[in-house]
Amino acid sequence: MTRSARTPLAAIAAITVLAATAIPACGSSCSGGALPGLRVTVADGPGGPAVCGATVTAQDGSYDETLIQGTAASGACVYVGAYERPGTYTIEAVDGARMVTVQNVRVANGACNVTSTAVTATLPAP
DSSP states (O other), rough: OOOOHHHHHHHHHHHHHHHHHHHHOOTOOOSSSEEEEEEEEESSTTTBBBBBBEEEEEEETTEEEOEEEEEETSEEEEEEEETTTEEEEEEEEEETTTEEEEEEEEEEEOOSSOOOOEEEEEEEOO
């Protein structure tokens, strides 16, 4: 066998080794989906119900994002964002003339995805 005939096999073997080291092993608990770094519940005053229709933003340095309103398993409104983005955030929730700021909310990297941080932002009583 000539050298040129063996080269493709060597290249295939090298690619196979590289691919095997880049993919998690079978049985890995990694989901492969993107997870939100932030899950924010906006409370209508101390001990109040969750508020739907608020505007919730998250800022980390020059990064600024308006979170998306969704529904938690409980049926309450929840705001999510910072998908797969670790950082230390300042959260601001606005509902009408009421506003609350929560500072130093940390989202950390996990083994596969970010570790979602749940935050309750309690608006002042009306």
